[in-house]
Amino acid sequence: MSELREITGGLRFPEGPVAMADGSVLLVEIAASRLTRVAADGTKSTASQVGAGPNGAAIGPDGQCWICNNGGFKWHEEPGMIRPVLQAEDYSGGRIERVDLATGKVERMYDTAGGFGLRGPNDLVFDAHGGVWFTDLGKARARDMDRGGVYYARADGSGIREVIHPMVTPNGIGLSPDGRTLYVAETEPGRLWAFDIVAPGEVSKLPWPSPHGGRLVVGLEGFQRFDSLAVQADGAICVATLMSGRITIVDPDGGNLRFVEMPEPYPTNICFGGPDRKTAYITLSMTGRLVAMDWPVPGAALNYLDVQP
Numbered sequence: 001m002s003e004l005r006e007i008t009g010g011l012r013f014p015e016g017p018v019a020m021a022d023g024s025v026l027l028v029e030i031a032a033s034r035l036t037r038v039a040a041d042g043t044k045s046t047a048s049q050v051g052a053g054p055n056g057a058a059i060g061p062d063g064q065c066w067i068c069n070n071g072g073f074k075w076h077e078e079p080g081m082i083r084p085v086l087q088a089e090d091y092s093g094g095r096i097e098r099v100d101l102a103t104g105k106v107e108r109m110y111d112t113a114g115g116f117g118l119r120g121p122n123d124l125v126f127d128a129h130g131g132v133w134f135t136d137l138g139k140a141r142a143r144d145m146d147r148g149g150v151y152y153a154r155a156d157g158s159g160i161r162e163v164i165h166p167m168v169t170p171n172g173i174g175l176s177p178d179g180r181t182l183y184v185a186e187t188e189p190g191r192l193w194a195f196d197i198v199a200p201g202e203v204s205k206l207p208w209p210s211p212h213g214g215r216l217v218v219g220l221e222g223f224q225r226f227d228s229l230a231v232q233a234d235g236a237i238c239v240a241t242l243m244s245g246r247i248t249i250v251d252p253d254g255g256n257l258r259f260v261e262m263p264e265p266y267p268t269n270i271c272f273g274g275p276d277r278k279t280a281y282i283t284l285s286m287t288g289r290l291v292a293m294d295w296p297v298p299g300a301a302l303n304y305l306d307v308q309p
Contacts, residue, residue, distance in 0.1 A: 002294035004263070007281070008042040011288040013075075013082055015228065016057035016123070017281045018065070019273020021306055025281055025290060026065060027269075028054040031075055031082055035065060035099055038290055048104035052092045056123035056228070058302070060098065060155045061130050063309030066109075067097040068121035068134055081286050083266065087139040094118035094136060096153060096160075101309060110153050113160045119146045123173050123228050126303045129200040130155050133163075133182060135170040150184055152201035163203060164195065164212050172229035172239060176252065177300040184214065185226035185239050192217040192226060192239060192250065217254045220244075228269040231300045233277070240267045240282070247282070272299020 007025070012032035017025050023040035026047065035048040035057065047065070056068035072088030095111040095118055111118055124134035132153050138146025149165035150173065164170075164184070172185035175197075182195045182203060193214030195203035205213020217237070220226075225242040232238060232249075236256075241248045247260040247270055266286035273279050277298040282291050 004282075004291045004293050006042075007040075007290045007292055008038050008044055009287075009289045011036070011044075011283075011290065013084070013285045014283040014288065014290055015055060015268050015285060016068075017269050017271045017283055017290065018057050018059060018305075019271050019279070019281055023273075025271075025273070026057055027283060027290065028057055028067065030055055030070075030073065030084070030285075033072075035067065035104075046104075047101060048099045048106060050097065050099065050106055053088070053120075054097075055121065056134070058124050058126055058132070059305050059307065060126055060132065061304045061307060062098070062155065063101075063304070063307040065099040065101055066124060066126075066132060066155075067099055067106075068124050069095050069097050070120040070122060070137070071095070071139070082288070083286055085140075087141050091139065094121045094139075096121055096124070096132070096134065109157055110160045113151050113153075113162050116162075118151075119148070122171050125173050125175055126155070127175060127197075127200060128179055128303050131200050133173055133175070133201075135167075135173050135184060137169050137171055137187065150182075161201060163201060164205075164214070167193075167212055171227050174229050174231045174237065175300075176231060177233055177235055181252070183217070183229060183231065183237055185229050187225045187227060187242070190220040190224045190226050190241075192219075192229075192237060194252065217252065218248075218250045218257065220248065224248075227267075230270045230272060232272075233298045233300045235300075236297070238270050238280075240270055242266055242268070247280075277301070 053070040073084035147166035153160035169187040
């Protein structure tokens with residue numbers, strides 16, 4: 001692996017990077033409640049003042065930026081360091097939003113599913129059928145926390161359904177290169193699960209003792225927590241790993257586990273960009289940095305990334 005290159009700093013807990021065709025990177029700054037565009041030279045500009053807690057981002061089939069909004073965190077800050085701790089005192093509810101990249105206008109697309117309010121939507125990925133898979137991590141309070149799940153929604157606003165529940169802090173989500181497997185990372189247990197997709201928005205499920213029908217890909221030893229993920233073109237899954245401060249790479253069968261070390265405990269997201277998708281962009285959220293490095297394997301192509309609004 002090559003050395004890390006810092007693209008920019010001074011970000012307020014960045015997550016959800018999206019590598020754009022023009023060389024810029026869209027990302028959310030959760031603690032600043034905004035969607036930010038970082039140019040190739042590190043220059044920052046506000047794409048939208050989203051509000052509350054924008055947590056994940058992806059380009060949809062309409063060419064606009066879709067946002068998982070967790071409704072807001074309470075923050076712990078020290079010099080040079082910030083991290084989320086609990087549900088915000090002014091928590092405004094979870095929702096899926098769409099941002100017009102030309103105007104910055106924010107449109108709420110979904111905030112309930114099956115009669116239940118979304119709690120803390122976290123990360124999302126679009127399939128080839130015009131639908132979006134997303135995780136709802138839930139929210140933590142001083143003495144209790146939500147059980148999360150995975151949802152599927154149509155990008156035209158016509159419907160949403162709960163597909164997998166319950167999960168323990170589901171966070172990162174991604175699709176295999178052929179679109180037939182859904183990967184979901186749980187934060188607190190440090191587990192990566194796989195689900196076979198049988199139709200748009202539908203998965204097959206294993207019986208008990210699987211807690212939710214998923215197939216365990218890998219579980220890490222010690223105090224390590226999974227955050228967001230990206231998939232390589234060869235099918236390997238790259239999961240940002242908290243506390244140990246690394247990117248964990250694992251094959252779909254759970255074998256050939258390897259690690260890329262990061263310089264802080266909170267590498268939260270990885271995405272791939274560049275003309276050959278062999279540049280990895282990584283958010284170092286605790287210290288507010290976007291970094292990049294050359295990657296030996298290209299990332300899998302994302303649906304709709306090159307769609308013009």
